[in-house]
Amino acid sequence: MATHDEWDEARARELHDDLVSLYNPVEKAAEHGSDPDAAPGDGVRQLLTTILSQNVADQNTRRASESLFDQYADFAAIEAAAHDELADTIRVAGLPDQKASRIQRALSATREETGGAYSLAFLDALPTDEAKAWLMDIKGVGPKTASVVLNFHFGKPTMAVDTHVERVSKRFGLVPSSATNGRAHDVIDGIIPDELTYPLHVLLIQHGRTYCSARSPDCDNPVCETYCRCEGCWRHSASQGIPTCARIS
Secondary structure (H helix, E strand, O other), X not given: OOOHHHXXXXXXXXXXXXXXXXXXXXXXXXXXOOOOOOOOOHHHHHHHHHHHHOOOOHHHHHHHHHHHHHHOOOHHHHHHOOHHHHHXXXXXXXXXXXXXXXXXXXXXXXXXXXXXXXXXXXXXHOOHHHHHHHHHOOOOOOHHHHHHHHHHHOOOOOOOXXXXXXXXXXXXXXXXXXXXXXXXXXXXXXXXXXXXXXXXXXXXXXXXXXXXXXXXXXXXXXXXXXXXXXXXXXXXXXXXXXXXXXXXX
């Protein structure tokens, strides 16, 4: 188990390799940059879908997305829609009033930035920090939403820190336990090698779901034995007769 100060790119690579050994490699092109075959509006669609996904299960995100894009012919129609109508269309995603406002603000900001086009292609040419700052200037778009768009669509090296990634990262000492979610994004982006941003995102989520759950974690696995410092892992070590000092390495 390492403290935050002991984490660097080399240890992050070790963590990636150990997670791959426990699960499977994550297939993802290492190069950054948008898909040359992507339609101009794909990034905007990713942004709206990610807004819908905030604080809701994947199944409801899909249902809300389908309802939104079936109801309106294009992004201009979504931006121009009556607020109450739009909120009712996406109600299954929860927080319909807030999300309707966020969606329309995002579309307005995009159209104004591009001089009339609903495209986020301009973000690809910006450094990651500048692209992230532009997205987060939209009220209701936080670091996680911005990172999802930039990493998933543009391949930029910024990790989306969801509840699983944050929980596992704190238990592993990668992120200080007192860090806010915003700070966790900054810390992780400063340590993880660019080409491992997406693979480690996927692997940390898988580990959080499979073993390192919020309640009653299953610590009987080699990754937790090597990196984790949660109470469950300490109890597991004690039950196996492993001296506590052996975990501080």
